[in-house]
Amino acid sequence: MGLSKVGTQMSRMTGLRSLMEDVASAMATTTGTRWLNLSIGNPAAIPEVTTMWREAAGWAVADSFSDAVAYGASRGAPALVNAIADYFRRHLGWNIGPENIVVGPGSQMLCFAAAALFAGEDGSGARRIGLPAIPDYTGYQGICMVPGGIAGAESGWRVGADRSFHYELDLDATARRTDLGMLLVSSPCNPTGRSLRTDEQDALIAIAERMDIPLFLDHAYGRPFPQIGPTFAPPVLHPHVVNCFSLSKAGMPGERVGFAIGPERYITPMVSFLSNSVLHASGLAQAMAARALSSGALDEVVASAIKPFYAERRTLTEKLLLDAMPADVNWRLHANEGGMFGWLWVDEDWFSDVDLYADLKKRGVFIAPGRSFFSGPLESGTHSTQCFRITLTVDEKDLREGIGRIGEVIGAASPHRVGSRPPLSL
Amino acid sequence: MGLSKVGTQMSRMTGLRSLMEDVASAMATTTGTRWLNLSIGNPAAIPEVTTMWREAAGWAVADSFSDAVAYGASRGAPALVNAIADYFRRHLGWNIGPENIVVGPGSQMLCFAAAALFAGEDGSGARRIGLPAIPDYTGYQGICMVPGGIAGAESGWRVGADRSFHYELDLDATARRTDLGMLLVSSPCNPTGRSLRTDEQDALIAIAERMDIPLFLDHAYGRPFPQIGPTFAPPVLHPHVVNCFSLSKAGMPGERVGFAIGPERYITPMVSFLSNSVLHASGLAQAMAARALSSGALDEVVASAIKPFYAERRTLTEKLLLDAMPADVNWRLHANEGGMFGWLWVDEDWFSDVDLYADLKKRGVFIAPGRSFFSGPLESGTHSTQCFRITLTVDEKDLREGIGRIGEVIGAASPHRVGSRPPLSL
Structure with missing residues (x-):
């Protein structure tokens, strides 16, 4: 059939979109798993x-x-x-x-x-x-x-x-x-x-x-x-x-x-x-x-519902991360100036965003690997492969459980731990 | 600022769209004129x-x-x-x-x-x-x-x-x-x-x-x-x-x-x-x-409302055209096999679709000149400048009046008529 040059470009799924297909496919075909999907970009369903x-x-x-x-x-x-x-x-x-x-x-x-x-x-x-x-x-x-x-x-x-x-x-x-x-x-x-x-x-x-x-x-x-x-x-x-x-x-x-x-x-x-x-x-x-x-009406819900919701979620997320993430891993959260996501950086040579995605998927959790948000060539062990995004918009229960498992999986992957496995590779 | 090549192409209004701007602008800025707009592509507002x-x-x-x-x-x-x-x-x-x-x-x-x-x-x-x-x-x-x-x-x-x-x-x-x-x-x-x-x-x-x-x-x-x-x-x-x-x-x-x-x-x-x-x-x-x-529900309204409406409109339009269009002008209507328009061809050397547009605009009527629907270079006095489109979807009263005025304007433009003016040019 043959696609044009533009067609070849536009028929690609950008990195994150192809992962979203993986998420949708896993959630649609797996029975018995309660997936915790922290990869999504949907805003929170706030009743007001x-x-x-x-x-x-x-x-x-x-x-x-x-x-x-x-x-x-x-x-x-x-x-x-x-x-x-x-x-x-x-x-x-x-x-x-x-x-x-x-x-x-x-x-x-x-x-x-x-x-x-x-x-x-x-x-x-x-x-x-x-x-x-x-x-x-x-x-x-x-x-x-x-x-x-x-x-x-x-x-x-x-x-x-x-x-x-x-x-x-x-x-x-x-x-x-x-x-x-x-x-x-x-x-x-x-x-x-x-x-x-x-x-x-x-x-x-x-x-x-x-x-x-x-x-x-x-x-x-x-x-x-x-x-x-x-x-x-x-x-x-x-x-x-x-x-x-x-x-x-x-x-x-x-x-x-x-x-x-x-x-x-x-x-x-x-x-x-x-x-x-x-x-x-x-x-x-x-x-x-x-x-x-x-x-x-829009201004009203912004002031009365949207702003307070995300402020509370952000505070909760920071607390949950401090509780759940391993203290001996050099992780950081980007400062809060808006947006409905948490953006984490695990500043460790052994850390890989796509390995985390794969490991968390086995634990029933989806996150968005950070590399899709960078534009240049990727080199493993550098910043652009050491970040990931979690949404703040899922049910509070899912957020708690999801962050808990993220902490466990990163802790288990860390070579600082006695008996931990060797570094992951894609 | 500079547009890309694609930008230059895509920021053009195609022929008919720029005419639609003319129609909208005339209808918005003229007071006291009841415009009969037979140029539109909107489907009829059928209550059912x-x-x-x-x-x-x-x-x-x-x-x-x-x-x-x-x-x-x-x-x-x-x-x-x-x-x-x-x-x-x-x-x-x-x-x-x-x-x-x-x-x-x-x-x-x-x-x-x-x-x-x-x-x-x-x-x-x-x-x-x-x-x-x-x-x-x-x-x-x-x-x-x-x-x-x-x-x-x-x-x-x-x-x-x-x-x-x-x-x-x-x-x-x-x-x-x-x-x-x-x-x-x-x-x-x-x-x-x-x-x-x-x-x-x-x-x-x-x-x-x-x-x-x-x-x-x-x-x-x-x-x-x-x-x-x-x-x-x-x-x-x-x-x-x-x-x-x-x-x-x-x-x-x-x-x-x-x-x-x-x-x-x-x-x-x-x-x-x-x-x-x-x-x-x-x-x-x-x-x-x-x-x-x-x-x-869609099939129901297609059968009970949409098909009968357009069939009736088509019959009416054919009758109105036969009554209104000058008998000594060689005009033809495309056979009816669907679509919500009448497509007319005035097979006369002196006829120009854009002149008709301009003359009818002076009489409070808008039609769609045919040349916008052709893709090649235009030459006046050839088929691609001798056609025009009228919608069947306006109020019946507007359709009657509009077709009446179309007939009058084409009749007046025809050199067959004694005392008629010389051929129009754009």
Whole structure:
């Protein structure tokens, strides 16, 4: 049959996605095992949040069904576009109009469109998608239709006096490049929870400005919603910045609604791209989103349910890890600045993220190996193979049991232990 | 800022889309004009159909809300994938499983994915999207990310004894090509209403087989739903055929649900493409679709409401055209084999589709000029500039008035008339 070059690239499952297949397949085919799946990226099912969205859905079906199920505008339903403009005027004082807004079926699709529009071959050569804060969201690697089209800058880190550590952006590595078509960074970050400081965000904007390329800031976990954890730099209006927002982590991932706000010269081609591919996001989902933004219901559940839930979960997770992880293993947890994950680094030569995955699978637990969130070539025994991600969003009981088994498995694998087995290999 | 080559291509509005902007802008900014918009592609708002979908939506919100709003599988929600397999087993006797099915946010997105996967650069050169039955759906031109990536074969025609005409595929033109990566054809066709005969479909399959490329059959207007008008060749299971289906013309365009059925080797990369870009279609919309397929409610409204509505509209339109169109102008209407449009050909040297658009706009009527549905270079006074499309789906009153004014404007433009003005130019 033959796939095109783009086809060969896009028919790959990125690292984490193929693992997710393994998870789904194991969970579907094994009977008698109660799997503890700490690998997932689903937001927590918080009852108040589900209720809020269900009410918004009921309203959309009752009040605007005929409009919602008809073809709509590729920029987004006017009611939602106006609700977004109004919301950001009220919350951040932004003076924006429809020309600055594009709604899409999820912010991943918007990033995919941006990657096609602003990176890839142009008249002068291949322009890459710059990821200035590796490790970062694994899905960014999937949006690139060109082999080798990702240029990641791996972060350094500083360690805390306690069990914490924190990534430090290698801004020079990004600034030195001459082949970038866009920059893309999640803040707060999936998987690490790192949030850009204002000085880092300003430095990235300055780089984008000098290169005359757009900087895409992905606020999927941040402000103004869902505010999962504290953040530093707020979204910013700037001639070289496109801000991406998502309702997924505010409890509606399956409905696929995200939007981008930025300069018209970047937004307009994104609208055209949608109009040539997916047309627009679901009309009912857009009506639900407009309702939740305008009525204040989204802000209410963010303040009353989402923020407290994740703050409590984070505190619990830190306590559980301190209890469960072996004291004689040099492990660290990334500082908490948002995101719904725990990002652990086991700074030991013998440790391998994929071995941990395999060992934990035998114990009925799934975690996400860290290597999928790095972009460069991997070398075993280095940082990019020594990290893993756990979700904070499963049932508390599963979280307790899962972290307990993680501690046991890492303890058993550690050569510090008398009688432990030799180092694992993939 | 600089767009990539793909970006330059994808940020274009295809011909018809830029006209739609003109339509929307005129309708939004003009006060006091009651516009008769016969240019639209929206299906008719048939009350029984809307009621059926509203009930399905109510059921989805009440019964499967939590599942529906969570992240789902990129192949499609298992409930919908299973409902599709079961539906086609019952209706067409197909023995298919999940591996043969992919659900996406609209069949246009599925065609976009297919174009990226199966056409474009491969190791040996540029492979094009073959459109073997031009004129065909204008959106097919938008899905191609490569300039010059469309290879259309313009159809010939035979004329009827009455005012009808019928396109005849130039199968040899398609068979001669050596640069195709896929074939794509709508049947019944938007805009013309042409339906592939079984011998034509078989010939296209034979070409696809010989070239070892997939033939995408777009059944958006056909069987088993929405059955807008009679069709000849049914969907077919074949190692080189991918069948695309859509719920848009069955009354749910805004929810963006389509699906493809075909061999696993073509379906699998399409699932991966979705997983790397848009993730999946709306969960609630998928739940609605599963319900409508499984309960028989969709089949009921197809039989009781959709088929009769369009049959009646078609009969009415033919009568209105015979009454309104000038007898001394050589105009013809494409034979009725499905589709929700009337496709007219004014076989006169002086006639131009875009002049008609401009003249009718002054009279408060919008039509879709035909040239957007052709793929080659245009020459005025030839067939590709002498056609236009009208929708059958507007209010009956608007249809009557609109067709009346079309007849008047064409009559006034005709040089056969004493005192008429000279030929129009764009």
